[in-house]
Amino acid sequence: MRQLILALGLLTAAAASAEELAKDGDTLVVSQGTARVTLSDVDAYVHRVPRDDRAGFMNKPERIETMLRSLLLDKQLADEARKLGLDKDPIAQKQISLAIDTALARVRMEKFREGLKAPDFSEQAHEDYLANKPKYQIPRRVDVKHILIDTKSRTAEQAEALAKETAEKIARDPSQFEALVESLSDDQSKKDNHGLIENASSENFVAPFAEASAKLEKVGQISPVVRTPYGFHIIKLVKIEPAQQQPYEKVRAQIVSRLEAEWLEAQIRGKLDGLRNEKMDPQPEVLATLRERYGAPGPVTPKLPAADDAANPQ
Template sequence: MRQLILAFGLLTAVAASAEDIAKDGDTLVVSQGTARVTLSDVDAYVHRVPREDRAGFMNKPERIETMLRSLLLDKQLADEARKLNLDKDPIAQKQMALAVDTALARVRMEKYRESLKTPDFAEQANEDYLANKTKYQIPRRVDVKHILIDTKSRTAEQAEAIAKETAEKLARDPAQFDALVEALSDDQSKKDNHGLIENASSESFVAPFAEASAKLQKVGEISPVVRTPFGFHIIKLMKAEPAQQLAYEKVRASIVSRLEAEWLEGQIRGKLDGLRNEKMDPQPDVLATLRARYGAPKPGALKLPAADDAANAQ
């Protein structure tokens, strides 16, 4: 196994200077027993991966080895099947035909995707930016300190009672906050940060804590008691930086990319929906035999939806 990984590391190193090899689909990549895997086999396998993901897929020797071992195993088993004339079995032939249909369907959609001419979204991207400026901001940042009364060593009722009593003390004398952090907070990180939580309204923190932190407006403001899965918190705003609007030029490329992806997805969905919604002509008598054909009970008649019904359900 290790030799195979190292071998592919060497192949990767010379590939850029040996492009002629990549053009030769019959070039042998690896063999095992009766099985031979060629570059065209690898191409066929990798083309099942979306185009934009192929480079990343092939960037790990371990993944390449897994692919090759899978191909080799399939080929060896297929050779055994042919020697046993299993490829002549009617069901096997139908399964192979279905596999061909699946492969051709994938290729057809890939070619359809390649045939699409993406519109110019420059003007629409600018309109999107102007209409949704808040989407293109560096969010407001707040740094807070907090007192945590946890529920590890006490009931929720006990923890809440302590938190409410502490909040009442702070309402009378907010200057006690730092002292109460050191005296009461169960946050183990307080020995290093003294209760300070930076960028506390970000998604890095549980929602109740982040939301309560975001609501604080003035430095020194103290929140009501806030419950999270960790216990009960009292939060004090230490620093706030307002949201910063990003210039259009900094986000233009990402907006265009998103609009292009949405348009492409819509075209693909429209193509597939058009095929799905074509009128079906099921054969009721044959449909009625399917359950019994495979030994399933027959609770009722099997009915496929009409094309119009399927369209309305979407």
């Protein structure tokens, strides 16, 4: 394993020479026993990965090693199967035929996708921006400070009682909040941030905490006691940045990219639905034998759409 990972590291470092080797699909990559894996084998394997994901897939030596070991194992087992004449078995031959169909179907859809040319969505993108301006805002941001009464060293009932008592004390004298953060809060990060939580209403925080922070409207406002999986919090709003509308030019490329992706998905879905919805002509007598053929209780005829229904789905 160490030897293969080292070799993969050297291959990564020699990217330029690898491009030259790629011109010859029969170039040997690795061998083991009777198995030989060539560049064309690797090409065929990697082409099963979506085009946009291939560079990331091949970016880790460990993943490449797993791929090569899988290819070598399959090839060694296939060689044994051929020597035993298993490739002549009618079921095996049909399985090979089905595998070819699956591979060709995948290649056909890849070529179909590559042949699609999206229209110009500039006008639709601008219309989308005007119709959905709130969607293209930088969300309102709030920074808060909080006091945490956790349940690690006390029961939930004790923690809640202490949190409510602390909230009442702060309500009588809000100026105590900062001192109570330092003296009472169980948040271990307070020694560095003094209870400050930035962008507290974002999805980075547990929902009860984020929602309570988002409800605060004025700097200095203090929340009721809020329970989260960490314990009980008292939250004080210290800073607000209102939502900001992003200019169209800043989000134009993002909108166009989304519209193009939606269009491509619709074309592919339409292609596949068109094939699925072609007239189907089931053979009821044969269908009725399938369950018993493989040992299931029968006979029960699978429910397939009638020919007219297949052509005109609801």
